[in-house]
Amino acid sequence: MTLEYGLLIIAIIMIIIRNMKINCYDRADVMTTRFHNSKRIYTKKSKYQKIEVFKDKNLGHILSIDGDVQLSEYDEINYHEMLVHVPMAYVKPTNVLIIGGGDGGTLREVCKYPDITNIVMVEIDHEVINASKRFFVNFRSAFADPRVTLKIMDAFKYLKEDNGILFDAVFIDVTDFNQSDSLFTQESIQNLKLRMASDAVLGLNFTSVGIAEPKTPVRVLNESGFGERFKHKRLFQSHQPVFTGGAYTFAFFSDSVDPLDFPSSFPVDDLELETHYYTSALHKASFVLPKRLMSD
Amino acid sequence: MTLEYGLLIIAIIMIIIRNMKINCYDRADVMTTRFHNSKRIYTKKSKYQKIEVFKDKNLGHILSIDGDVQLSEYDEINYHEMLVHVPMAYVKPTNVLIIGGGDGGTLREVCKYPDITNIVMVEIDHEVINASKRFFVNFRSAFADPRVTLKIMDAFKYLKEDNGILFDAVFIDVTDFNQSDSLFTQESIQNLKLRMASDAVLGLNFTSVGIAEPKTPVRVLNESGFGERFKHKRLFQSHQPVFTGGAYTFAFFSDSVDPLDFPSSFPVDDLELETHYYTSALHKASFVLPKRLMSD
Secondary structure (H helix, E strand, C coil), X not given: CCHHHHHHHHHHHHHHHHHHHCCCEEECCCEEEEECCEEEEEEEECCCCEEEEEEECCCEEEEEECCEXXXXXXXXXXXXXXXXXXXXXXXXXXXXXXXXXXXXXXXXXXXXXXXXXXXEEEECCHHHHHHHHHHXXXXXXXXXXXXXEEEECCHHXXXXXXXXXXXXXXXXXXXXXXXXXXXXXXXXXXXXXXXXXXXXXXXXXXXXXXXCCCCCXXXXXXXXXHHHHCCEEEEEEEECCCCCCCEEEEEEEECCCCCCCCCCCCHHHHCCCCCCCCCHHHHHHCCCCCHHHHCC | CCHHHHHHHHHHHHHHHHHHHCCCEEECCCEEEEECCEEEEEEEECCCCEEEEEEECCCEEEEEECCEEEEECCCHHHHHHHHHHHHHCCCCCCEEEEEECCCCHHHHHHCCCCCCCEEEEEECCHHHHHHHHHHCHHHHHHHHCCCEEEEECCHHHHHHCCCCCCEEEEEEECCCCHHHHHHHCHHHHHHHHXXXXXXXXXXXXXXXXXXXXXXXXXXXXXXXXXXXXXXXXEEEEEECCCCCCCEEEEEEEECCCCCCCCCCCCHHHHCCCCXXXXXXXXXXXXXXXXXXXXXX
């Protein structure tokens, strides 16, 4: 074998190793978070998107959609507890609507409230639910709750129909690209409001805090279609270490409830709900944004 | 030229490109944050450490020590404002000690208080100050403040000597490896306490919140040498998007002040200090840790 052949083989092996070792990442425009010890264990191209599951030594299973990290078993608790328990502190709902959330994490938290009698979950892609049931053991049991009605359909279409149900709490837990776009149209928001009780609350997975963004999250909120159509709109935050930048904002919307009018007692305490991230003290603190994120 | 030579050259070029494009990162055990658009513009091997400065399209200049990202111009504001203004809300200091902080960011925030008459900064490595003065325009002016005495020496040695000054506020802003180790010995902490007034406060850059760590930050605090020697110890947080995981904790120590006894008014408001991240509302919220970080 010649020297050139040897060098060539070494070079090719080096390239392969560099590309093999790290195979899951969360990408923002400014920087990328790469997971050291993750291995892809599942890939499915559904009708709507590419669903992947990675197994990471430290973070557990990671769900990725179209190459974008959606959640890890390590920090999904932060996200789902905040998205659900913050809005739920202001209502005593019997009817709850979840749009998206096919992984089941939002559903798991909603199911913790014993007074709810009816939970409708509208998820466009059954393959997300399949992947989640198979790889995310912490979400599995929620799907078996008898109060849950699963609708595999486009939420845009679901909201058009009047099913005679007025929802007391709505949670939107969707990707912010592709098939979610129709949800954020004026028509869709208008239809959503027709399905909500007058004292209902809405929680939305809003946006990563991001880095060096041209607009603050508050400005994005004020300019958003949802922001324009609800009397009260506020952002609250969580740590999401596996997302690039590490911080995430959720949006709270309501026509009757200003979330800064905190309740005198919180369901998490009154009902002794089991949580790992959320507390009533954190609930209040989560609405306090750093000054630089507040400007309009 | 043969085919093999051609392939060899292409392979080598690919390796070079992969290694060139991304040249600054923040590494944790679990994941790495890589900056897309950064370019190294300065390298200096000092007596103590390797100092590098990167220029990033979105984040501005980035300071790295021994391959570990220390700060970016984009988010140093979060860090330095929280480290300084939180402890300062409980004292009206005339004498302030800064240990480390060679970049000058902590110094810049301390200098905002007009009643301080004497600021001693003890930094072991003059090359950090040199690099900072050259590349970080936002820190430069602080070094020219006439109230500042710069001591280029090991803080361990500085604390041994009695200079007759009792400090009202102390800020420790150091790397958590190598030459900082001697600072965290019982002897050093004991000497530090001898230099502090009885009603003094101490702010320490504590630790990244981290990911999948074996111990919570609160447990690390309770087991730390500082934690054992002060009556009051509390953690407070900031967003640091360029650090892996995105969240950081500072520690507050005092023998006389419990930081949860918030002042009735805050210097940032009373003195109309200019801040971009810190507010008195955020001050209070920053002490509320997520439940999972609190367990001992």
